[in-house]
Amino acid sequence: MNNLPKKVKIVEVGPRDGLQNEKEPVSAAAKIELVDRLSRAGFANIEAAAFVSPKWVPQMASSSEVMAGITRRPGTIYSALVPNLQGFESALASKADEVVIFGAASEAFSQKNINCSIAESIARFEPVARAAKDHGLRLRGSISTAFGCPYQGEVPLDAVADVVRRMRDLGCDEIDIADTIGVATPRKTQEVMLRAAREFPLESLSGHFHDTYGQALANIYASLEVGVAIFHSSVSGLGGCPYAKGATGNVATEDVLYMMNGLGIETGVDLDQVVDAGLFISQQLGRKGVSRAGNAIAAKRAG
Template identity: 50%
Template sequence: MTSRVEIFEMGPRDGLQNEKRMIATADKIALVDLLSQAGFRRIEVTSFVSPKWVPQMGDATQVMAGIARRAGVSYAALTPNLKGYQAAHQARASEVAIFASASEGFSRANLNASIADSLERFRPVADAARADGVPMRGYVSVVTDCPFDGPTAPSDVARVVAALRDMGCYEVSLGDTIGQGRPETIDAMLGAVLNELPADRLAGHYHDTAGRALQNVDASLARGLRVFDAAVGGLGGCPYAPGAAGNVATEALARHLAAQGFDHGLDMAVIDRAAAFARTLREETHA
């Protein structure tokens, strides 16, 4: 029997948010609508953050209003605080996500708060999501390496995963944010995290900066993970890690999984069209 693996599409949010040139709202909607035809169960569409901090996501409400929603697809939004959650809920986000760091240095740079303080900020979001019946996902950044603090201790990742679990996250995505993870460091990290949350509630989120994302996926598959975040066309990066590549490309991950006998359920013809379109957005940005 073929084992099923799910790819959670990140391109419209995690992919586009680091692009310097403002991408037209219509192009963001067109990308989501194309991805909706590919067979994804979950697509992260946008982020309800302050436009002052992430100008690219300033049209979140318009994008959510403009997409053609397809039955069976969950349209997710990142929500860093209660105000963001309320806007996302009003915009009919199917689910929301909160994000914490496994290192103090990255937490202060990315969230302007300690890990403990950032988690406290998310409690009102968690309470509101629970009251509204909105599923909430969690992210942990820099799970193996931090650009400020160096290697991340697996126990530090496990502590943050436990906090997000206790806050009500149905799944926690583990981010190799700067793409410096190696199969052995991913495996060691998972060895600690699996003591807090089972593999069927974890996802791998691996950037391809060092060209090891697919190897890290393989290490995670061996540990039982069956959900992986990816960005069509390899969009993305990290503002705190100059030169960091984007998420592992959806099309590369899908073919890699299929070659190993895993079923991802995606229409590769649609994925390839979406990847080509995504690359035009990046090419225009970096022209």
Template identity: 55%
Template structure:
């Protein structure tokens, strides 16, 4: 496998959506612009969901209009339905993401529908994206543990990952949404998923609630994964997952995998500056 590890930066969306109050547009733009200078290939910058449900993302269109786009960077957005997809296209988003759950309990809490119903809802988004040649990424939540259902069978996660691939997503991000996954559980889940989806079409998305995120990164590396989602400054959590803390910090993942001999292509000085800004935003001083 290549020594290159890519970190997909999700702080501006997955991180900031969990803040108690919406972050000012100026601060969001400043964060994305800093991250654009750090060497990321992909940055999740926005979410076009109903502001009724996620008011923290209501300014996504304005954020996309004001960021300084860096050459070679793909700016991504979450789009749960056709309305969100069309808004993302109007805002000039480069790629979109759809999201399903590996557990029925979380699907009901987050999407107000079953897993099967959620996949049916995403089909028109995937079709519209395909018609416009827009890349679609897929997220799977609660891949090992669910706050409502408990342990999630590995084959259930594999089934959802395969269903997303069938819809045409180019990459499936596997999320330990509440950060309770042990390395053993993550390894068992990956073994099952890899029967359905190749390692080069998978990403790890680990929250650090229990302090095991880097151990789970190691497990995923051993299984051949080379893409990991992370949020600068450890931003995030999940509004629909009680007790979930932030995503693993980008700067921690970068330092960890580089110490193992992998190249991330990131400017650690710029990343440190972005992490400081993210922490300031999280602490409410921005």
């Protein structure tokens, strides 16, 4: 227990990764309200937007409006996902604090997802990375399918390390190791994280776990044990992956916070306010959230 980090950073990805696959449109006003509620809850980093083609991700078409409408909390990093230089220009115009670029650890996933090889996908981000540095923005790299792929199955540790190295060489400040389809288990999680840490500082690696097989919290705990102290989660467990059949949402923020609070690990985030934000967005979507802790706390309040 003593060797767990005393403090962790939770990156709230609900407004972007969580909402991007919703079939019914979510209004810009609702997204702004969600981001503002999350800001007030105390997150150090909120993934608020994606400047991608509205043809491919219609839910993110209102990203400029959202970024213009939010009330920015001093000290919070507002991130935007960008696929290319055009997306970067939009992120810059919207005053994003951090741009997020992405690649896959699985060659098969890269081909199916973005129709090019891993090497090609990373090369496409070179001008984006340069532009981010020129403008003094933080640059985050996200590596999907780092623990398993829906098309090729196992993903070798060396394949993950290779993409970590490429992201590092682009100048990334932080690198996310993502379990896109939620297949990881604790020991595998530790192997992948420790292998990635041979290429990039452990304190700047983050864990992004999906809960498809119910292993996300166990994998976060396993990551804590080897010193990882940045995690992604999504309010109310929003989100999934359109390219991964049957993949459920990101791990729910409320569940992660409940666990961190129980471990005495500082997050700087108010769990009760996050529960409120989860209830708000679930109401907007017309369905109950999937956070176990969130639902339990809400039920207890209702008495």
